[in-house]
Amino acid sequence: MAETKIVVGKADDFKDGDRVTIETSNGRKIVVFRQSGEFYALLNRCPHRGADLCKGRFVTNLTSDAVGEYVFHGENRMLACPWHGWEFDIRTGQSYFDPVGTRARPFSVQVQTGDEVRTELDSGEASYTPSEYAAAVAEVGGSSDGPQPGPYKVESFAVSIEDSYVVVSLRAARPARAPRPPRPEEPIKEAIG
Numbered sequence: 001m002a003e004t005k006i007v008v009g010k011a012d013d014f015k016d017g018d019r020v021t022i023e024t025s026n027g028r029k030i031v032v033f034r035q036s037g038e039f040y041a042l043l044n045r046c047p048h049r050g051a052d053l054c055k056g057r058f059v060t061n062l063t064s065d066a067v068g069e070y071v072f073h074g075e076n077r078m079l080a081c082p083w084h085g086w087e088f089d090i091r092t093g094q095s096y097f098d099p100v101g102t103r104a105r106p107f108s109v110q111v112q113t114g115d116e117v118r119t120e121l122d123s124g125e126a127s128y129t130p131s132e133y134a135a136a137v138a139e140v141g142g143s144s145d146g147p148q149p150g151p152y153k154v155e156s157f158a159v160s161i162e163d164s165y166v167v168v169s170l171r172a173a174r175p176a177r178a179p180r181p182p183r184p185e186e187p188i189k190e191a192i193g
Helices: 114-123 130-140
Strands: 004-010 019-023 029-035 038-043 057-066 069-080 087-089 156-162 165-170
Touching (some): 004 019
Antiparallel strands (some): 004 165, 019 029, 029 038, 057 069, 156 165
């Protein structure tokens, strides 16, 4: 199947931070961004609830290898959905955010006197003072695994500059799935009688 291309416009007509929405012949909307001098294209639909990603804002990617340590990546290639703030990498469409599957566990908090706290610590009912907790967390250290992919990914498209025009290449349709292998025959059950 031949690859379909859509000419978006002259590259020089796009300023950094510009975005434009195009529509394919079958009604799919694609948003093309110029960000940090590069061009990117995503399907203009958040896979979470369907918001127009062309209305999203760019946020700085933030990572952490340890508790209390943050690394700001100045690339601004994370696009936040305008409805629920899900963030997608505009280079790949991958989300790194899962508000449904990731929840913090709530605990009750109360104010107690020093004598009550000391009694609970000595008896083992309470296990940490704030400084003990901070020391325990520091011993464990942070995960160096970096951002973990979330459950959603926006479809992304290849963008190229051809003769100073911005061109979006639509992917060829996926090949049909191979037929499933036949199931093993089940033994015929004989009637017991």
